[in-house]
Amino acid sequence: MANLSDRSCLMAALTAAGIAIGLPRPSGAADLDANLPPKSVPDFVDWAGGYVGLEGSAGGSYGAYDFGPTMIGSRRTSAFTSGDSTRRSDIGIDATTVVGGVLGGWNWQRGPWLYGMDASIDGANLKRPVHSGQSGFGYEGIEPTFSLIRVETDVYGVLRARLGFSLERSLLYATFGLAGANARVSAGYPDFDSGVATKAHRNLSFLGFAVGAGVQYALDKHFALGIDYRYIDLGGSAKFPLGVLPGANGGAVTTRAAFTSNQLMARLLWFPDGLNLAPEVTGSAPHDSGDGDKDRFSLHGQTTVVAQGVSNFRELYRGPNSLVPRQARQTTTATAFLGLKLWEGAELYYNPEFSQGFGLSRTLGVAGFVNGEAQKAGAPFPKLRSNRYFLRQTFGLGGETEDVPDGPNQVATRRDVERVTVVAGKFALGDFFDGNVYAHDPRVDFMNWSLWAATAWDFPANLPGFTQGLMVEYNRREFAIRAAYTQVPKEPSSDVLDPRILRRGGATIEFEERHVLPGLDQPGKLRIGLFSNVGNSANYRETVALTQSGLFADATEAADATRRPRRKSGIYLNLEQAVTADLGAFFRASWSDGRNESLSFADVDRTVSGGITLKGTAWGRPQDTMGLGTSMNQLSPAHRAFFAEGGLGLLIGDGRLTYGPERAFEAFYALNLTPAITVSFDYQHVANPAYNKDRGPADFFGMRLHADF
Template identity: 30%
Template structure:
């Protein structure tokens, strides 16, 4: 398909929005869908009901068995770097491959929607490595990478959960069956509880445009709120509970979970009194807006409070400047539980049948060390995706683009400038600037549950250091849903 024809189709899809002044700034996003990938796209139309898994998953079955494999080849070219430290993103060219495979299993113990009970178990293997061993970037470029490569690819129990529903109304509504909830119909007003080992992003900070590294974006701070230092071990899982109250247009969630014993550690602290992560989220869904009739959207407000043996950046800076330590060391302090807190905002909105936009904002107090996710104290993100259903007559192809800008607070900046290291960052020096990331992808549905994607990321000021970079990172992904 000629490039001019591609842009004409996209222009026609959004031209009606120009009559609404409030939407005019969003047209730039609509024109950013990568055109080059369309030139070699197949022309036959794919049926809307084309399967997207290798094997069928009957909704009526009491059991649930599914699997996925995600393979990512990622690399970058050499880039400008006058110096490097132990935790730097390496300036020489490199490439690495990661592989994550998951087996999802579930059984409906009670099928009555009002008192539904599920048992869920997932086995997983995560192999391969990330560029620079997943160091040197606050917004690292591959969400599938385990940050401790010494763990290897030996399969492990990723999740085991008890899911309990308590219906509070007689009216039932249709819901989508997922690996975390096996019901297809539930009371419109209900309580749900999840107990066991889980990933908190399975339930909180969800976004249908920017959450899934298997079919969407790849960057840590594109798929998740980088300022949300959520409770998790090195592999991204924790043990705890999530409670949800759902009514027609909103859901209120609360999560209590274990934190690792050391920053980004594999072992969790089993004492909730000594260490824990508490999370709250309010989600509001709407079916239309005054200027966007019949277009769905959602807004989510997230808050969290972590208590753990976290160091204070300012204290370690002062000890170093007073000559009491050889280098600033955020972990060199007496055992003393401290509190870190923050909040996030997450929104998504349909603009047309094919075009959607989303955004995130995140903030934490930044005085206490980054503990579980990554070294971000503030993040701003906006982007969107475009379905190729009409444009290329490919029902399951999609293109997306997003921009993320991350920041850290002054004491955190000073700590890195003085030569301190976190569990992600540490160039040995720092000429501070915000870390800016532009990411785009095209996800192509090849056959049934087989998808291929091209992803490109451009990182300005890697690790918040304007003395280094910029660096482009390219990826090829193959994803299979069984």
Template identity: 45%
Template sequence: MFAFWGRVLTLRGHRYRYLRTAAAIASGALVVPCASQAADLPLKARAAKTLYDWTGFYAGGHFGYGDASFGPGTNSLPLQGVILPPSATGFSGGYQLGYNRQLANRVVLGIEADSTFSGARDVVAHERSPAPFNTTLDYVGTVRGRIGYAFDRFMPFVSGGFAWGHTHINVNDADGVSELFPVGKYQTGWTAGLGLEFAVSGNWTAKAEYDYVALSRRTYDLSGFGLANVEVEPRVHLFKLGLNYQFGDTPWMAPVNGKTKLPESNDWNVHAQTTLLPQGYGPIRSPYASPQSLPGSGQFQATWTTTAFLGARLWDGGEFYFNPELAQGFGINGTLGLAGFSNGEAQKAGAPFPKIRAQRYYFKQTFGLGGEQEDVPDAPNQLAGKRDIDRVTLIVGRFAVGDFFDGNSYAKDPRADFMNWAMWSSGAYDFPADLPGYTRGAVVELNRRDWAVRGGLFQVPDAPNSDTLVYKTGGAVVEFEERHSIFEQPGKLRVGAFYNSGNTANYREVVAIAAANPALDINDITVANQRDRSKYGFYVNLEQQIVKDVGLFARGSWNDGQNQILSFTDIDRSVSGGLSIKGSFWGRPDDTIGIGGAVNGLSAAHRDFLAAGGTGLLIGDGQLNYSPERILEAYYAWKLTSWTTMTFDYQFITNPAYNADRGPVSIFSGRLHAEF
């Protein structure tokens, strides 16, 4: 019988070589156990080898580094290269989707569309080379044909096709650095490239790729600014590393029967999120205003972020995480006008086109101390496995301070719960951060079953509201976390103390100099008064489950309030609290209702500074009729699918920016959040 099937397979020809081999192996596997059955020695058949099939739809993301030229006299703007030098594209990244068809001769034909976005401005490099204007490439999009050859799980390929992009010129102020008037144009052209793609595990493939992009020449008329016309002709070099998820022949569907193409691996993971958050308010009382005041006429703005969470296990206890993130849009009034700002997704470095940053890249080493272990589920920036409950953890790299400090189960993530800055954070903790909210440093934690203690040392910006982190000064925080049960309901209490040293001005000194020299601008005096000064403070953070699916949170924070705020927002004292209720009570267990409030305040020195016309990080009306800023926030998070949530949010804020002469303001928000 087996000989017969062997002859049949032989007639099928060369393309069924592997099936014929499988039949022969299966024959031996059946005969040998029968011959040795009395000895009870079972043998296991060897699996037949199969070739990887590249056919199907796919989608993914990429990041990398590149450079570009725009033509003579175009003054390309230097963009951040992270660990590489600044360039005209800097650290870049985006997303792609496409389709492959593998032929019988292993040639792979495909089509791919992608978008690649440039990095953020490198402030230091820009200040070293001032110019009357600067040229920037905002993004490049392509639609390309691909031809590859499949060496099983390896596929080298070449590509080429149509390209387009958007450039803009920023006319600068007299200092040659401050951007004043952006003027943009779309340009078309062509692209060609080559690369190598490799099937990693599950349905994931990784690729390395180089693309050259040539866009058409466009003329910018700058005569209205007293400048000559500028010819912009982009020539772009892009080096990319990417990941693709292979869907198979049917788009947006997992392979048949949910089976992956290759075995899964627990040594690395990929997660992603995207959040769209529109927000607006109507006309408010506004008898006077400055550029840092909420506009009295009302305003609507929106932010959009997309983040990839990549993790890899290096060795036992050693892990590395990398989070490139695209961010686009602005908070209302450019994230100005409120101390407790209303949008936790709004960055101080907003942009009309998506900008990519390497927001997190850090190494994590866990040292188990033995004893009982706990399961660690797969999650963003968390690899599945087991770890000792008693352990020491060391983290070094770039991250947000809030990733490891001041946590709370009910009010911590503006992508999932409360949006206001004074609700998801201890508002008076001036945590070290650049404009998007991240820093570089080290954290060490000792964890026990019922408590933990952790501390961190971080870089701080070189000046208030700066995007440049420096080593000359720094910030530190120590936090103690206690875990308990009250009437069998779990809870946590966190107590933290912080200290920052940075280049800031002293409020009292600035006000005194301004009073003695009325002809001088108080904000010019503030800059001149900046030197290395300290700020310290404390916070207390409670979370407590009341009954199943109902929990409360409360925070209180304070800082000394004598010197300028360096990184976060203009708050010296803050208390907040509220409730979180899951929808199990009305038949929707994945929905959440949240309601809470916050009261923010300033030190006497800080009040006098603002009343004299000073401006802070986010606020400054030119004068001040002081009253504490009061915030009420309520939201309903409606779970649409297992991976998508729509949230409706309302915030009522009295005395915005501590000014009883302004507002109140009602802010309405929506939030669409998806993650996997």
């Protein structure tokens, strides 16, 4: 017994010494603390400490000045229009806006919860001339054409408190605090008698509040990338003098000004002391608790910034919906994917999304548009929409099972391979139909509408591309059959969905076959879809006949007057095929009857497209992807005549038409920087944009930043 006691004492001494000096512990030492609770390892980043960085506009910034009421001598007048006391001058739509600067701050953190202070100083080029024809300052009977007032802001300062929640490598946060900015107002008033202009300048300072939200992602121990949205309300100034209006109707001019701004900023942050990073998550299969119940919650997010420009091209004339040469535009989206498991087989999902910016020419001028992120519901400031909210119920039919990992709009679960799935709520039909692993997501692969979708399929949707309804799917290992019935817009290109879903709606059915190609031993899928929509639309032949008879000035006016419930039907074919582990090919063809107006998606009646994508394994970049694709869009004869008579479609309409098929080529390279961040370089060439031989060809150059978690 004495020897055993001595051995125990020796073991304890060795264990204590090993802990003290960092030596390996004796193998039996684990027995001594076997009953102690295990040390927890945090599964999130510790952001505590200081940081500095740079920020710049992501998608542009938007501001608005308010002027008035304005006094000229003893007379009160509107600042921008007669009859109203004030009117906003929206300077973000037409102005070239550049915002960027430096930032710094400090974080404190308890568990996953973070609080801190954040400060930034940014320079801007936010300016707008206001013409006297808008101002109410012009002389009676005279409509001057010179710029009367010019307003601009070039420096912002923001000091905010932050409250956030750390999740793995990401931080979600809300902000509130103070904001300040300068403004300069200049005015010039002509004297028509002497011909000498009177000029006045005024410097203003604003102090107000800022609220917002953001997300940032840790790239490594010292650097993080973020997207930060802020709404700034700088209040109004006291009344100030703004020169003298000469002449008999003149007098001293006094006015007031107020300023608001919406800003979406990309941020690069440096943490000099380093971050305490969470351990990397390994494995793709979800954790099984032992009773088949997986994680109940799912939280993911994404942000995508697309900057795109078009070069000069030949144009013999220009119409209301024409593509304009020599321009550049930027779009930004930021989405949260929230999921909750309600009960066995039932999941609830919600996707709020911010979007900002417009496609080239305000998303007009090309039938197969060149930016898949550009929405017809674009806005010059970040606009929040509830794009998806739906309930998914899965009924397992027994037999073989499969594990599904946690992902966007997917709570980790185990399900039967043979199953029936029912989805009810608001969603995009592209979530379930016309999928293709090589060309279906403009946030990571092809951006041209005719390459990532079957563009002759006029899928029902509001302006951002979503609808409400029901989808049912039957799935087996070898095939799947799915069908949906959903709302259609109240009229073409409307943001309002028609509530009379029993009388007007869209029906879609798709058969998906899965195979392994003989000889290649590589998987592939073939999808065949049928669609038929009933919506409030015009008939092309009828509008052309009414226009040619002289009853209407153009086909658009005739269409507006003759819309009623009409049917539009069609079919699409979709093939994806792996050739090797790195090389894949795709092909699409779609057709619609082309008799009645398109309601939602594109001015296309016939289309074929195809291409390849290749992973970068051969050059040591297995996570990179390059793609080459081409497409050809066509119109039905009646649809051509509609545009030739001055008709305007969803995206196109040059006022007249010399018809030719619209052909496009696209090449992209997606450079994977981290598992969460990809930068893509994109080139597109479009011949006969909007089917018009009198315009183009046009070349488009783009850059895309995509981040997700």
